[in-house]
Amino acid sequence: MYAMVAAGLALMLGVARLINFAHGEFFMLGAYAFWLGYSELGLPYPVAALLAPAVMVVFGVAYQRTVIRAILPRSWHVQLIATLATSIVLTNLAIIVLGTQPKEVPTALSSRILDVGGFRVAWQRLLVLVSSLIIFWGLHRFVARTRTGRAMRAMSQNREACAVVGVDVQRVTMVTFALSSALAALAAALVSPLFNIFPDMGTALTLKAFAAVVAGGFGYVNGAIAASFLIGLTEALAGSYVSYAYKDAIAFLIMIAVLLWRPQGLFGRRIGI
Amino acid sequence: MRVALTLVTLLLAALSAGALSVGAQAPPIRIGFASAMSGPAAITGEGVRWGATLAVEEINAKGGIMGRKLEASFADNKATPGEAVSAVRKLADVDQVDVIIGQTHSGACLGAMPVVKELGVPMVIEACSHPKIRELSGKGGNEWTFRVALDDEIMAYTFARYMARQGVKSSSVLAMNNDFGRGAAGAYEAAFKKAGVTLVSTEFFDPGQPDYRPVLTRLKRANPETILGVILASDGAPFMRQFRELGLTQKVFSRGSLASAEFLHQVRDNPKIGDGVVEAGYWVVGLDPDWDKKWTERYKVPPRIHGSLAAITLKWAVVPAIEIALKKHGKADRQTIRAALKEVDVKDSPLGPIKFDDHHQAWINMILIEMRDGQLRILEKLQTSPALLN
Numbered sequence: 017m018y019a020m021v022a023a024g025l026a027l028m029l030g031v032a033r034l035i036n037f038a039h040g041e042f043f044m045l046g047a048y049a050f051w052l053g054y055s056e057l058g059l060p061y062p063v064a065a066l067l068a069p070a071v072m073v074v075f076g077v078a079y080q081r082t083v084i085r086a087i088l089p090r091s092w093h094v095q096l097i098a099t100l101a102t103s104i105v106l107t108n109l110a111i112i113v114l115g116t117q118p119k120e121v122p123t124a125l126s127s128r129i130l131d132v133g134g135f136r137v138a139w140q141r142l143l144v145l146v147s148s149l150i151i152f153w154g155l156h157r158f159v160a161r162t163r164t165g166r167a168m169r170a171m172s173q174n175r176e177a178c179a180v181v182g183v184d185v186q187r188v189t190m191v192t193f194a195l196s197s198a199l200a201a202l203a204a205a206l207v208s209p210l211f212n213i214f215p216d217m218g219t220a221l222t223l224k225a226f227a228a229v230v231a232g233g234f235g236y237v238n239g240a241i242a243a244s245f246l247i248g249l250t251e252a253l254a255g256s257y258v259s260y261a262y263k264d265a266i267a268f269l270i271m272i273a274v275l276l277w278r279p280q281g282l283f284g285r286r287i288g289i
Numbered sequence: 290m291r292v293a294l295t296l297v298t299l300l301l302a303a304l305s306a307g308a309l310s311v312g313a314q315a316p317p318i319r320i321g322f323a324s325a326m327s328g329p330a331a332i333t334g335e336g337v338r339w340g341a342t343l344a345v346e347e348i349n350a351k352g353g354i355m356g357r358k359l360e361a362s363f364a365d366n367k368a369t370p371g372e373a374v375s376a377v378r379k380l381a382d383v384d385q386v387d388v389i390i391g392q393t394h395s396g397a398c399l400g401a402m403p404v405v406k407e408l409g410v411p412m413v414i415e416a417c418s419h420p421k422i423r424e425l426s427g428k429g430g431n432e433w434t435f436r437v438a439l440d441d442e443i444m445a446y447t448f449a450r451y452m453a454r455q456g457v458k459s460s461s462v463l464a465m466n467n468d469f470g471r472g473a474a475g476a477y478e479a480a481f482k483k484a485g486v487t488l489v490s491t492e493f494f495d496p497g498q499p500d501y502r503p504v505l506t507r508l509k510r511a512n513p514e515t516i517l518g519v520i521l522a523s524d525g526a527p528f529m530r531q532f533r534e535l536g537l538t539q540k541v542f543s544r545g546s547l548a549s550a551e552f553l554h555q556v557r558d559n560p561k562i563g564d565g566v567v568e569a570g571y572w573v574v575g576l577d578p579d580w581d582k583k584w585t586e587r588y589k590v591p592p593r594i595h596g597s598l599a600a601i602t603l604k605w606a607v608v609p610a611i612e613i614a615l616k617k618h619g620k621a622d623r624q625t626i627r628a629a630l631k632e633v634d635v636k637d638s639p640l641g642p643i644k645f646d647d648h649h650q651a652w653i654n655m656i657l658i659e660m661r662d663g664q665l666r667i668l669e670k671l672q673t674s675p676a677l678l679n
Contacts (some may be wrong), residue, residue: 017499108327116332118523120559122530128508129534136536150406203310211499213529217327220497255503261493263503 020148020203021221022228023155024196030172030235031086034095034264038079038102039200039225040218046072046201047213051119065205069198075198077188080190088189103222105129110215111238118194124210143207151202152241155195159237164191164233220254224267231271233281243282247271317353317360318611318621320345321380323391323401332523333393333595335414338363338595341390344503344519348384349581351499354548354608355615366392370400377404377412386415388610389627390602392452393595395419396468402426411627414438415602416595418544419472428648432559435630435649437602437640439571439673441473444544445480446677447655448569451669452486452542457515459487460507460542464519466493473519473544489513501531509537518543522551522594529562545570548660549592550574557632560663568658572598573665576639586655605638606630606651646675 025039034041047069053064079102087098128285142160159165167188171178179185204213225240228247231240247267255263274282322341326334345361352531355358364376374393380386385486389405389412392398398417402425405412413435414422420442426434453458462477464470481488492504498541508516516539520528525547532541546552548568556562572594574581580600584592613629614621621629635643641654652675657668 080602111327111331111335116335118332118526118555120526120555120558127530127559129536130395131536137536138534199526206501210530212523214329214523215331216497216499217499219329252503256506260504260507264495 017144017195017203017207018221018224018228018248019241022225022240022244024154025222025225026229026232026235026237026240027192027199029166030170030237032189033175033231033235034088035095035226036084036101036196037099037222038106039185039196040220040222041103041110041287042072042076042197042200042218043204043221044215044218045106045159046197046214047217048110048114048119048203050205050208051121051213052121054121055119055215057190063262065202068201068205072197073199075195076193076195078192079197080193084189084193085186090159103219107215107219114215115134116215120216121214122210123209138210140206140209141142144210145204151198151199152187154236155199160197164188172228206225206238220264224264227268227271231274231281233283236281239281239283242259248281290486318388319357319360319362319384319386320603320607321362321384321389321391322388323366323376323380323389323397324393324462324595325368325397326363328367328369328395330368332593333368335393337393337599338596339584340593340598340600341603344597344600348604348608353620353675357611357615362386364391364400366394366397368394368397368410370396370616372585373397373400374404377401377408377410381405381408381410386410387621388625390415390599390607391396392417393599394467394469394474395422398422399425399468400435402431405529406431410623411432411435411630413602413606413630415598417469418444420476421467421472423648423650426649427645430454430648431610433627434644435606435651437606437643437651437653438598439653439655440516441476442651442654443543443652443673444478444569445473445476446483446674447671448542448657449480449484449486449658450464450517450600451569452517453484456562456670457486458516459541461490461492461511461513461519462488462517462519463492463494463504465521465524465545465638466495468620469545470519477517477519479539481628490621494524496521499527501528502535505531505535505537508539509535513539515540515542517541518545518547520545520547522546522549522555525552525557525563529556529566531563540596541566545569545609548573548593548658549594550665550667551593553660553663554664555590557663563660564662566660567668568659569655570594570662571640571653571655573656573658573667575665575667577585577601580639601639605635606633606642609633609635641670641672 028036046068050068051065052058087095128139167183228244229240232243250267251263254266315393324334324337342363345359349358366373366376392401393416396416416438418441420440423440462474464474548566581592608627610633611621613632614625618625643651652673655671659666659668
């Protein structure tokens with residue numbers, strides 16, 4: 017979950033040089049889109065799980081063309097306030113429009129348990145793991161092999177030079193936002209059957225994903241993914257063996273230690289996706 | 290000329306007397322409701338808004354209180370002490386309410402208490418269960434706060450004895466990492482000691498957590514005979530699903546709203562997931578079937594605990610106090626309502642008797658609720674009294 021959201025955040029940071037503090041709310045909206053398709057419209061799970069990213073692609077494009085296009089040439093202060101404001105507006109809109117009652121979207125796999133020698137895990141978790149690996153592989157191939165992906169990488173290194181040589185920077189930025197939104201929605205469709213869906217679910221996630229992006233090396237997607245796994249693992253181990261109440265604090269302390277040791281982040285040799 | 294002047298004077302006097310009499314009858318009595326309307330705990334505030342709206346409409350439809358209509362105002366405390374202060378100031382200074390019902394969350398209650406005292410506005414607490422609230426209210430403390438809800442010290446002693454009677458030898462506590470959870474955890478630590486139940490471990494979690502597996506792993510390793518969860522329905526659903534996923538077999542006792550219609554609504558795909566949970570509380574669906582029906586028809590979801598408690602507090606504590614104030618003093622302002630609250634003596638509210646003691650604590654009934662096959666069943670209804678604390 018952290019990794020997919022962080023990968024999207026890192027893509028946005030790498031390509032647009034902008035930290036989207038509303039990214040957790042993209043995850044929340046993706047979860048509600050999934051709930052709408054699966055619980056309300058009664059679509060089969062795979063269809064609803066694909067509907068959510070499709071809806072969020074449209075949302076991501078709209079967000080890029082309205083909010084982002086307006087704030088991209090402005091200072092980072094303006095960008096920070098604008099994306100934070102979007103986050104607050106989206107959360108409160110969700111409270112008003114969708115209500116505060118948590119939505120449950122259990123699937124057949126979320127209550128079916130795999131038991132191997134006392135190690136018990138819901139099949140849905142295995143689906144999350146396998147799907148994540150496939151999605152990351154696909155993302156890697158897209159960024160490395162396709163024309164748009166290569167343009168994204170180039171923009172992450174020098175946006176102005178890309179514009180000079182004829183790269184359509186507005187289109188590439190739009191694709192980046194569409195892709196990042198779709199990743200957040202896919203993550204939501206995969207993990208929502210295990211948790212609750214509620215308006216505030218994205219707030220803490222943005223912080224964790226941002227921490228992963230920072231620890232992974234500002235805008236370096238593979239670094240963000242690796243750092244997300246590290247944060248998730250640290251949280252799980254801290255929660256299991258030290259203190260569940262302070263697991264977040266422990267994870268963030270480790271992140272601070274990493275940054276003191278490597279201020280450029282774990283994998284941040286250069287800025288680039 | 291003199292006759293004309295006299296006539297005009299008489300006419301003006303008659304008009305102003307009429308205006309005064311209309312003025313005395315017409316203004317509504319303003320009731321402020323403070324709860325978490327936004328943030329992670331917004332589900333409680335939404336419930337309070339719904340319950341209050343329904344109750345106020347019900348009272349006004351019957352003509353109000355002795356001809357005076359009620360007018361509800363709402364304020365958001367975000368379930369935090371700091372925001373609770375703003376919520377009280379907004380209700381008292383801007384909305385000019387005569388009495389406040391709230392704050393739903395213990396931290397917010399503790400934060401609001403000094404401000405209601407400073408502003409001189411009575412606050413009737415519908416749901417906060419931190420034991421400190423009773424110590425700080427009434428005699429020798431804050432004369433402006435009254436509490437209908439039972440606190441966790443009162444409930445812990447009774448619940449711990451019940452658990453011991455069931456043969457429970459040990460338990461771990463899993464509580465929300467806030468004033469409600471920490472207050473309850475402290476109360477159960479003392480109560481378990483008194484009842485001869487060994488406290489194996491105490492764990493805290495932040496509300497809204499998606500993943501309980503790490504803490505469940507800790508509980509599994511600690512291996513207590515039972516687990517006492519201080520947990521609300523919104524967190525309870527993912528918690529119980531992951532509890533079953535990890536194959537834990539401990540019996541679960543709870544405080545909060547785990548054994549509730551809200552929880553069952555969330556796990557309606559597998560209602561047996563909560564089988565065997567026994568909850569200590571003071572409100573459950575079924576105590577007032579008419580209310581349940583009205584709520585469900587209006588809001589299309591099961592009645593929520595905090596909204597129902599806010600409505601009960603209004604109907605069976607605040608309304609009687611306003612009636613007393615109007616009868617005795619001919620007015621219902623902040624001072625007279627506060628004085629009248631001390632005289633409230635309701636025998637038959639859905640929660641049991643409501644009469645505030647020296648510490649402004651009402652000793653309502655405590656109920657033990659069991660969840661089985663998607664149904665809630667009252668196991669025991671217990672009268673409470675200060676003697677329980679001995």
